[in-house]
Every structure is written in C-alpha cells, then in structure tokens.
Amino acid sequence: MADFFQNIPFDLLLIQTVNGIVTGLILALVASGLTLIFGIMDVVNFAHGELFMMGAYLGVVVLATTGNFWLALVVATLLIAILGGALQILTLKPLIGRDPLNTILATFGISLILQNFALWEFGPVSRKIEEPIGAYFTLFYLQYPWYRIVIAALAVAIIGGFWLFLKYSKFGVWIRATTQDRVMAQAMGIPVPWVYTGVFAIGAAMAGASGVLFGPLGSINHTMGLDWVLKAFIVVVVGGMGNLGGSIAAAIFISLLEAYASIWVSPAQAVIVSFVVLILTLLFRPTGLFVATPK
C-alpha cells in the first residue's frame, strides 16, 4: 500500500487536475443546457449531444472560411440556437401536453437525423479545430497551453452570464416564472410557448458553444454526441435533477475522477469510473450527490 502511494506521480496528478477542471467546465456548460431544458420544459433532450457535435462541426466550417476562432465560436453558437429553436417549433411544440416520454422519442429521432447528416456531410474522418492561442506556460516540466485555461474561463463566463441573464433580464424572469408555475405565468401574460422555444434555443446554444470550445481539445466526429450526452445525463442525475449548481459541481467532480483514472487505465476504460459514481449515487443518494438531504 505504501508502495502504491509512493508511486503516484504528483506532477502528473496536478496536470490531470487542471485537465479535469477544464473538461469539467465544458461538461458543465453542456449539462446546464440539458438541465435548463429539462427543468423548464420537462423535456429530456436526447439530441443535446448532437447539437454539441453540430456546434463543433460548424466551428470547423466557419474557422476554415474566416480563419478566426472567436468569430467561429459566435457564429456557430448563433446558428445552433436558430437550429434549436426551429427543431423545437417543428417537433416538440406539437407534443406539448402529451406524455413526456413522447418528447424523449422525438428528440431521439432528431439525434438520429443530425448524426447521420453529419456523417453524410462531413464524412467519417475526424476533424480538429486549430488552437486559437499558441502561447504556453510552464507547469513542472510540461509546457501547458494557455488556450485551455482561456477555454475554461470562457465556459465559466458563459455560465455566469447565463446566470445573470436568468436573474436580471426580462426574459430571464419569464423563464423563472414559467419554471415555478406555468399556468400562472400564462395567466400573467407571459407567452409560455415562446418561452419554451427560447429556452430550447438557449440550451441548444450552450451545447453548440461547448462544442466549439471543446474542438481544440479533442477530435470531432459524428459519433461524439453520444459520449457527451451520456456524460451530461450522468452529471444531471448525480448533481440532482434540474439543479444548476449541483450539475456544475458534479461535472467537475466526474471529470476530475476520469482524469485521475486515466493516469492508470486507458481513457476508454476511465469512462467506467463515472458509471460507477452513477451506480453508487443511485444506490445511496438517488436524489443526487450535490443537493440537501430531503426531509
């Protein structure tokens, strides 16, 4: 046992901590979109991972034509927001008032279409987004890229901005009112159906933005959506359903665990760690790890 502890490479551990927090913040951004859509509309968005993937691909396309990462981030986010709004109007609006299980089927259909569209349009070869910032700083013996830190900061900024938007803007107040009581909100003159569309567009935009942000960290392919939506689902369950703060904490927690696990096992197997966290959560705290104990 003592031998095991002596063999832990502490520098590696620190690097993986930074890596884990960076991916955790991107995951938090994906999961907050999912939680937002679920909390307000009772819709489990199965297509969330595909919106993430489409965001990444749009980032690749815009970057290739304009050469500017920041422009790509903004354009891809806006386009995914429009796509999300359109999808909501076309497929989810007719399902309002039906069993929520119908919406999971409809969004599953959307994810099939988007995934196969991406395969058809961009082919099976993985793409990559160039790193937007070339500078490095020294972390032990390693040259750690600044852009990862910038990406993490951006994810925090988007989540923070979204929180301010919910708290102070008119539309934010509408969203919160609809969450609390949709019938009353409608009675007070809030256009609830449009709030739904707006919320879906915002959630989609968050997925799209995280797709572009993730671009420089890994490879982009048409199957990446499933990995991310699964992780986001785990985060949402572990963090406590419909709980924004809990999701963020759970996202960082799970990403850190996976980052540490991948010191010893291959990344494909490191995924098992988050599954185990999910099982343990279901066994001992089915309401979520990061929520107060229900009375």
Place this chain on the structure above:
Amino acid sequence: MTIAPLEKTMPVGKTRLSHATLFWGGFCVVMALLIVAPLVLPVFWAKFLTEILIWGLLAMSSDLLIGYTGMISFGHSAFFGLGMYGAAGALLHTSPPNLWLAILAGLAGAAGAALFVAYFSTRLRDIYFAITTLIFSQIFYVIIFTWTSVTGGENGLIFTRPHFAIPYLFDIRFTPPVMHWFVVALVAGSYLLLRRITRSPFGMVLQSIRENEARTRAIGYPVQQYKIVSVMLSGVFAGLAGALYAIQNEFAAPDFVFFVTSGDTVIFNVLGGIGTLVGPIVGAGFFQLLRELLSRIFGDQFPYLIPLGMVFILMVIFLPQGLLGFARRWLNK
C-alpha cells in the same frame, strides 16, 4: 379467461365469428405463410425474413417494458449482446458445440445482465429509467469492447453453426430453411408465452403500474419487485433474440452491444405500435424493408437513417399508436 374488465367489451366489428376463432385463424394463416416462405422466396429475401423475425423478437421483448409496464428501455442492446456473446462463448468452449447449451448460455448471460440493470435502474422512473438503462448498456459495451482476451474486442467472436440435434432422435445440419423454421418456432413460442404473461394476473399488475404507479403501490403491490421481474423477463427474451442472431450469422460482434441496437429496438416499437406484441415485429419488418428499399434506390452510401428518422418523428407526432395501434384492443383481448 379469468380477468374480467377487458373481456366485457365484445363487439368484433360486424362479423359473427368469435374473437378467438378470428385470432387463432389469423395466427395459423400467418404461421403457414412464414413456414412456406423459405421454400418460395429467393435466398436473399428468405434470410431477410429470418432476420426480421429475430429483430422482431428483440423488439417484442422490449414491448413488454414499453407497452405493458410503461418503461422505455434504451438498454436492450446489452441483453441482446450478452445473449450473443453467451451463445458464442458456449459454442467455442464446448466440443462438440451444442445448440441447446448455446441458447441456455445466451439466456443466462442476458438474465445476469438484466438482473444487474433491473436492480439499479428500477429505482428510477420515466425518463431516468430510460437514461440509466442506456448508461448500463454502455457499461457492458465498454467491458466487451476492451476485454479483448475474452470477447475478442473489436473483432468479436467467430464460430461455426452447431447442428440442430435432439439426442437419440435426430441430428441435422442447419440449412437456411431449417434455421428459418427454428427461428419461426421460437419467435412464435415467445409470442404466445409473452401474450400469456401479459394477460395473466402478473401482466395485469404490470399494466396497472403503467396506468397509475402510485395507486398500484397504494393497493399493496410491491411495485419495484414487479418492475425488476418485468425487466428480467424482457431481458431474457432479448437474450434469446441475441443468441438466435449469433447462431444465424455465426459471429458475435461488439457493434451489436452498442447503443444503435437499443435505438433501433425503440424505433421498431414506435413504428409498429407499442402494447401489441406483434406490432414491434411489423415495425421491424417495415424498418428493414424501408431501409433496403432506400439503399437499393439511392445506393449503399445513402444515409437512410435521415428519412427514417423523419418518418419516426412524424409517427411520434401524428400516429403515436403505430401501424398496428388500431388493433391494439383486439390483439390484447
């Protein structure tokens, strides 16, 4: 039958024939067609039909959860895959390979996986059940994909088809028609068994859970135990489909444990009509035919899932009962 409430509505349209005569008559006609099929159809379409029946069995097993217990499973690929690998493992490690042992091993593998999944995921309801079954099926996928020494990893397991034998009686080789009849017999048997289960008192409790879980619990039924048993039953039938698929194609591959299989299963159910048991088989046939048609018209590279996905969404919105939804009451009577 012993269960009264559903039996009271009698009208079977204008015909004077009783429901039972019509039902069993129809059943015999369909069976006769299926039995004759491999003798008259070209080789390709005969195999196509056999596979549709196997996919239909998988979809039918999932219907027990979706249509009768009211739980959508996105994890049936795990049961199907364990059935496949169980059968493959038994065929590779016994000599001479024994068909019945392979099927038993497949059923045991699927039942084990189903027990594991059921124990954890029935703690959650509705969409969370769907998500956790999906996540559990991914666990099995990752294990099968990375445990190369046992499962063959990415390459899967390849074996030769065993003989169709009953000791002391006969021993023949599995020609395509024999395989087809074997599949027809097992699928028809499973259908009758599942039909019996859904009409039994146990099945009535499952339907009561679908209609109103809180009330079922209040009456005093141990809801979670019923759910665990229904997930396990469903998993065992899915495992049978997996074992049959493995024997039919002489391989077990990790692709079939992947989420796509579970997704297809759900699509078959929605297309064909949930809560009918035969609907999912029709859905599987419809899906595979449409896919074959599209790839014949537009070529192999055509992303057939885009139009199929659109059909799927349109059906969810406009025809949530599925193709056979109109006959749901009649089929369950």
